[in-house]
Amino acid sequence: MASLTSISQSQSFLMKPHLINTAITSARPNYFSSNFLPLWSRSFFKLPRMTQKNGVVVVSATTAEKLKKRYPGEAKGFVEEMRFVAMKLHTKEQAREGEKEVKEPEERPVTKWEPTVDGYIRFLVDSKLVYDTLEGIIEKAPFPSYAEFRNTGLERSEKLAKDLEWFKEQGYTIPEPSSPGISYAQYLEELSEKDPQAFICHFYNIYFAHSAGGRMIGKKVAEKILGGKELEFYKWDGELPKLLQNVRDKLNKVAESWTREEKNRCLEETELSFKHSGEILRLILS
Numbered sequence: 001m002a003s004l005t006s007i008s009q010s011q012s013f014l015m016k017p018h019l020i021n022t023a024i025t026s027a028r029p030n031y032f033s034s035n036f037l038p039l040w041s042r043s044f045f046k047l048p049r050m051t052q053k054n055g056v057v058v059v060s061a062t063t064a065e066k067l068k069k070r071y072p073g074e075a076k077g078f079v080e081e082m083r084f085v086a087m088k089l090h091t092k093e094q095a096r097e098g099e100k101e102v103k104e105p106e107e108r109p110v111t112k113w114e115p116t117v118d119g120y121i122r123f124l125v126d127s128k129l130v131y132d133t134l135e136g137i138i139e140k141a142p143f144p145s146y147a148e149f150r151n152t153g154l155e156r157s158e159k160l161a162k163d164l165e166w167f168k169e170q171g172y173t174i175p176e177p178s179s180p181g182i183s184y185a186q187y188l189e190e191l192s193e194k195d196p197q198a199f200i201c202h203f204y205n206i207y208f209a210h211s212a213g214g215r216m217i218g219k220k221v222a223e224k225i226l227g228g229k230e231l232e233f234y235k236w237d238g239e240l241p242k243l244l245q246n247v248r249d250k251l252n253k254v255a256e257s258w259t260r261e262e263k264n265r266c267l268e269e270t271e272l273s274f275k276h277s278g279e280i281l282r283l284i285l286s
């Protein structure tokens, strides 16, 4: 028979998503039917059986046990959890698993984009600032765990320098970085020193997004405005699937020592990662 466990209403549901459903019958239901919850956490929690006694939500221990295991992807390792959250934040037009509705121009299908060479150069310049910053942080490693991610083969800074040199040789003017790149770089610097879990979320999303959607974008844009020229940004020394798997293994290893709260802190950061990267992507269309 199931034993009964009581859960204080003052616990942070955001940090403990397996408890989110307790809030639905609690005294403060509005928080949880609104935008209070991040997009990724809304769709996969089902109502458990529960009662409320004297302001305390009571839930059966067997149900609580089951909910604890409900972090999508958890069984495969933490990278799979990050991937699950990231895929939901795509639009259907961007990726099959996407759930977000289209609001910004870069969220429309890439086939319908009307890119410009100058806009694309602006995107490459701001991307380079972000990769310079990321790669500098990993080199400096203000938290020792960052050192695991040195020389993974995914680094993009030098490749982008070559591409910008090529554009210069073609007669284009290379501008200074603009506000989307500058503000993302600044944010990453700050985060890397005070919030390693959130920083790792950005690290994962930036490199893995580029290896997936980023490559597809590079191909389509090159077909439309560069006569099919394949930029260095989209080339890796070594087999990309192996490089990615090596980084996945390291990420899973680093996250093994994190508490559930720290993992959730990392997952929560995904929306901001999409926001910043989306602003930089939008430059292609500017």
Ligand code: HEM
Pocket (backbone or CB within 6 Å): 083, 086, 087, 090, 093, 094, 095, 096, 106, 107, 110, 204, 205, 206, 208, 209, 212, 213, 214, 216, 217, 273, 274, 277, 278, 281
């Ligand atoms: C126009 C914009 C974008 C397009 C078209 C796009 C498209 C895609 C596609 C097709 C995939 C592969 C899905 C699969 O494995 O079946 C993917 C994966 C992914 N995307 Fe995006 N994406 C875009 C923007 C972003 C942004 C802004 C981020 C976050 C900064 C992001 C993060 C990711 C991640 C983390 C993966 C998983 C990669 C992996 O499993 O190795 N994407 N994206």
